[in-house]
Amino acid sequence: MGRKLLLEHINVPGINTFEVYREKGGYKAVEKAIKTMSTDDVIEEVKKSGLRGRGGAGFPTGMKWSFLAKPEGVPRYLVCNADESEPGTFKDRYLMTHIPHALIEGMIVASYALGANTSYIYVRGEMMPQIRILEKAIAEAKAAGFLGENILGSGYHLELYVQPGGGAYICGEETALLESLEGKRGNPRIKPPFPAIAGLYGCPTVVNNVESIATTVPIINIGGEEYAKIGVGRSTGTKLISASGNINKPGVYEIELGVTVEDFIYSDEYCGGIANGKKLKAVVAGGSSVPILPANLILNTINGEKRLMTYESLSDGGFATGTMLGSGGFVVFDEDQCIVRNTWNFSRFYHHESCGQCSPCREGTGWMEKVLHRLEYGHGKMSDIDLLVDVSKKIEGNTICPLGDAAAWPVASAIRHFRDEFEWHVTHPELAVKQNYGLAHYADPLPAPVEA
Amino acid sequence: MLRVEEKQEINFSADLLNKCGEIVGRYPEGKQKSALLPILHEVQAVYGWVSPEAMDKVAEFLDIQPIEVYEVATFYTMFFLKPQGKYVLEVCRTGPCCLVGAEKIMDYIGEKLGVKEGEVTEDGLFSYRGVECLAACGYAPVLQIGPEYTFYENLTKESVDQLIEDLKKKN
Ligand SMILES: Cc1cc2nc3c(=O)[nH]c(=O)nc-3n(C[C@H](O)[C@H](O)[C@H](O)COP(=O)(O)O)c2cc1C
Ligand code: SF4
Ligand code: FES
Numbered sequence: 001m002g003r004k005l006l007l008e009h010i011n012v013p014g015i016n017t018f019e020v021y022r023e024k025g026g027y028k029a030v031e032k033a034i035k036t037m038s039t040d041d042v043i044e045e046v047k048k049s050g051l052r053g054r055g056g057a058g059f060p061t062g063m064k065w066s067f068l069a070k071p072e073g074v075p076r077y078l079v080c081n082a083d084e085s086e087p088g089t090f091k092d093r094y095l096m097t098h099i100p101h102a103l104i105e106g107m108i109v110a111s112y113a114l115g116a117n118t119s120y121i122y123v124r125g126e127m128m129p130q131i132r133i134l135e136k137a138i139a140e141a142k143a144a145g146f147l148g149e150n151i152l153g154s155g156y157h158l159e160l161y162v163q164p165g166g167g168a169y170i171c172g173e174e175t176a177l178l179e180s181l182e183g184k185r186g187n188p189r190i191k192p193p194f195p196a197i198a199g200l201y202g203c204p205t206v207v208n209n210v211e212s213i214a215t216t217v218p219i220i221n222i223g224g225e226e227y228a229k230i231g232v233g234r235s236t237g238t239k240l241i242s243a244s245g246n247i248n249k250p251g252v253y254e255i256e257l258g259v260t261v262e263d264f265i266y267s268d269e270y271c272g273g274i275a276n277g278k279k280l281k282a283v284v285a286g287g288s289s290v291p292i293l294p295a296n297l298i299l300n301t302i303n304g305e306k307r308l309m310t311y312e313s314l315s316d317g318g319f320a321t322g323t324m325l326g327s328g329g330f331v332v333f334d335e336d337q338c339i340v341r342n343t344w345n346f347s348r349f350y351h352h353e354s355c356g357q358c359s360p361c362r363e364g365t366g367w368m369e370k371v372l373h374r375l376e377y378g379h380g381k382m383s384d385i386d387l388l389v390d391v392s393k394k395i396e397g398n399t400i401c402p403l404g405d406a407a408a409w410p411v412a413s414a415i416r417h418f419r420d421e422f423e424w425h426v427t428h429p430e431l432a433v434k435q436n437y438g439l440a441h442y443a444d445p446l447p448a449p450v451e452a
Numbered sequence: 453m454l455r456v457e458e459k460q461e462i463n464f465s466a467d468l469l470n471k472c473g474e475i476v477g478r479y480p481e482g483k484q485k486s487a488l489l490p491i492l493h494e495v496q497a498v499y500g501w502v503s504p505e506a507m508d509k510v511a512e513f514l515d516i517q518p519i520e521v522y523e524v525a526t527f528y529t530m531f532f533l534k535p536q537g538k539y540v541l542e543v544c545r546t547g548p549c550c551l552v553g554a555e556k557i558m559d560y561i562g563e564k565l566g567v568k569e570g571e572v573t574e575d576g577l578f579s580y581r582g583v584e585c586l587a588a589c590g591y592a593p594v595l596q597i598g599p600e601y602t603f604y605e606n607l608t609k610e611s612v613d614q615l616i617e618d619l620k621k622k623n
Contacts, residue, residue, distance in 0.1 A: 075480070087546045087585040118480070125493060125530045126586055128601035161478040166489050166528025169584065183488035183520075185527040201483055242590060244548045250590035288547060288585075331548045331589070345547045349584055 001269065002256040003230060005218035005238050006211070010098055016133065018140035021101040029220040030108045030146055034154045037220075042113035046216055048224030050236035055081055055172075055209030056287065056327040058311050061216075067196040068114055069204040077205040078111045078119040079181065080213050083165055083172035085124055087288035087349060088329025091240035092210035094252040096123075096130045099214075100137035104160065106213035108146060109220055111158050114206055118159050121210075122177050125164040134162045169353035173401050174207040176355065187355050188401035209327075211240055232258035235310035239328055241270075246334035248272035261285075261307045261314075262299050265332065278334035279439055282418075285314055286326020288346050289406030291413030292339070293323050319413070335439040339421050340432075343414040344372035350407035361404040364395040368411055375422060378429030385422050389415055460503045464513075468498055472513060484514050488524055492531055497599035501532035529583070530598075537572040537579035539619050542596050545582035548589035557593045557607050558582055564616060577623060578616070 004010075014020035021027075033042050047062030068076060080103070084092040096103055103121070111119045123131050138160050141147045149157045163181055165171050171180045175189035178200050199205020215237065219227045228236045235257040244250045247265070249272040255264065264270045265280065274280050283298040284290060300307055302321040307313050315322045333342070351365035368391055374380050392408035399405070415422055420440065425432040464472070472491050479486040488510070495506050502525050511518040525531045532540075543558045561580050565573050572579045588594045591605035604615055 084587045085585060088548050088589055089585075090587040090589050090591075093587045124587070125489070125528070126583075126596060126601050128599070129603070159478075163478075163486075164490055164493055166492070166524070167530035167583075168528050180489065181486060182483070183485035183514075183516075183524065185523055201480065244589035244592065245551045250592075252590065284547075329548075329589070331551070333551060337551060342547050342550070345545075345550055349546055352584060 002254070002259065003238060004254050005222075005227075006095065006099075006102060006214055006240060007252075007254045015099055016097075016101075016137075018101060018137070018144060021099070022144075025221075026101055027105055027141075027144075027146055029217040030105055030112075031152060033109050033112055033220050034152050034156060039113050039115060042109065042216075042220065045224040046113070046219055049219045049227040050224075050231075050234060051212065051215055051219060051227070052235070052311065053209055054211035054215070054239065054328070056086065056289070058325065061208065061212050064196070064208070065110075065114060065206060067194075068206055069197050070115065071204070075118065075203050076114055076116050077200045077203055078107065078114050078116040079177065079200060079205055079207045080107060080119070080121040080210060081172060081174065081177060081207050082121050082123040082127070082130075082210045083169075083177060084127075084210070085169040085172050085353075086327050086329055087346070088242060088244060088284060088331040089287050089327045090242045090244070091252045091328060093127060093130060094242075095210060095214060095240065096127070096134060100130075100133045101141065102214040102217060103134070103210055104137050104141050105146075106216045107160055108141075108151070108158060109216045110206075110208065110213050111160075112156060113216075116206075117157055118161070120161050120163050120181060120200075122163045122165060122171070122181055124171075125166050128164070131162050131164055138162070168355075169349075170355045170401075170403060173403065176401070177207060178205065185355070187357050188403075190400055230256050232308060232310050233312060235312060235325075239309070239325075241309070241328045241330050243271050243330045243332070245332035246275045246278060246337070247332045248275050255309055257308075257310050259309050261309060264309055264330070265299075271330075271332065274332065274334050276334075278336065280332065281335045281337055281439055282333040282339065284323075284329070284331040284333075284410075286324045287329035288331075288349065288410060289402075290324040290326045291319060291322070291409050292342075292417065293321075293413070294417045297321050297417070298323070319409070320416075323413075336436055338376070338436045339414050339418040340372065340376050340425050343411055344369065344376045346410045347372050347407065350403065354403060354407070358399040358404065360395045360398045361407065364391050364404070365407045367391050368407070372411070375425045376432070378425065378433045380422075380426045380429075382423065382426050384426070385415060385419065460499070460505045462503070462505045462509050464495075464509060465498070468494060469513075476514070485516055485520070487514060488516075488521065489528070492521075492525060493599075496531060500538070501535050535572075538577050538623070539579075539597050541578065541580040542583040542586075542598075543580060544584070544586045544588070544592065544594050546585040546589075548585065549592040549594065552592045554593040557595075557609070557612065560609055561595075561612060564612065577620065 052058040171186040176186040180186045195205040280295040347369040351369045356362045392412040396408040421437045475487045507521040593607040
């Protein structure tokens, strides 16, 4: 059994209440930080831990914190990104539902470290039940003296508020989130300036994912060095993985970074294998935005090494034969799934969610959706496949925010690894609307032809 | 888009005004516009949608231009700009859910209610629509019903029948 730092007490009845959470050692990190550590000490521990942002990009959290500008007399803000909308990702919702105090405690520790006196948790609007849960947890923590004026007699004061979004994936992008929190449309800002210099209301701001913030609690409790002993290389600690699709046991799992992908999919401790005795066809390992990989390439790297659940191992091979850990949204496809249909579905998603500011993203996502739709419904041409590759290349890198890339990668990777299935849709239009292509040769140890 | 369905006489109740006042208190002096999304949610919870008249009232309350409210209300998918059924069944239609049958469940709901996506049933009780990933992919297929956004997970035809039956009985 791997070590559990975030979900250790998940099955304790009443762990969602302050009393039980406290009995299980909750709020000790706040006491330790505020009573015995300077703000720089806290940042130093987080740096030592090697924690990398759990929202998708994997940027080192301690480093992000140390970039925060600290001009005299200007307030600083911590904003928690609880917008969780990346298809395949549902770990933050799980954590907030079952152990809300883990996030509240993390918010206090992180706000203290950053010198923020007002912090916000931006929760996607559809999570109204979780918003109520967090508001209750905040009230409990405040009643116990962990929030508000003069926390634990230290003179430090902090107010914590929950902000609902309005149903827009793009508000997960940190500058769109800040716009939204200011009561505007969620249009990403052009960077620089980065939020660390000019974020919420133009003030220095740190935006962190729910899991990143909650993880600062065990880091303070056990120490950064101890935390960094878990994991492999620069992938330290534990990570919440949201597992969905055609597996026997979908759900949220806390893994030590470094378990093999094979174990994660097939062992009873985690996904428990492919459902209904089917075969594995493909995996999207880090949320819908990362490249999809066929079975052979997700289980082993191109060099035949077992792939591990780490930032480095999953991205081994770059975009030609690798993928990314991303947000840890692990979506498993069995042999009956149609790659063309799924790619169309994802394209529709990105088209729907594009904020519309940049033409490559606004027009390109719509174009890809349309072409994929006609391929899926048997009206496609062979040239459509290259057209899709071309459009995806023209979006990539040419937009204000990474949503453009996020829309391009799934399409480019699906064609790279499953081109024959796309071609079959063109050559067998009647069959393609009735049945699926199936597994074909993807489980072969031989990699699909690649173009770097 | 902002065509008026039926002109609404809007008078925010004391309750709603209190709530809005409390929300504005969460932000620094002069940043009351931050209250816009939370307040629109409160307004929709009371009226079932956000009418142009309600948006004007919100603008007045926050001391911002009406256009600032319209541009926000039209950007975010959760705000209804037209009256809806009393219960809006919002079914996730994104990839991971589709791997385990979300499309079939959505078709079934349409068949069962006898309306198209976005239309309201004759008794005014139901409408349904597809929405994007609800961060519940491990419990797919899923749907939610506002204004409290109650979740219904691992849907089957039978559980959909039951849900619709239960909601009808409440009325
Ligand atoms: C289109 C888009 C959507 C995103 N959605 C989320 C999200 O839902 N949750 C999240 O934590 N980060 C999301 N991110 C990443 C954030 O911009 C940001 O990097 C992250 O919140 C930083 O937190 P971390 O360093 O703790 O990971 C998204 C980024 C993009 C480009
Ligand atoms: S890339 Fe797309 S989502 Fe991002 S700013 Fe441009 S149009 Fe908006
Ligand atoms: S895809 Fe349906 S909840 Fe995520």
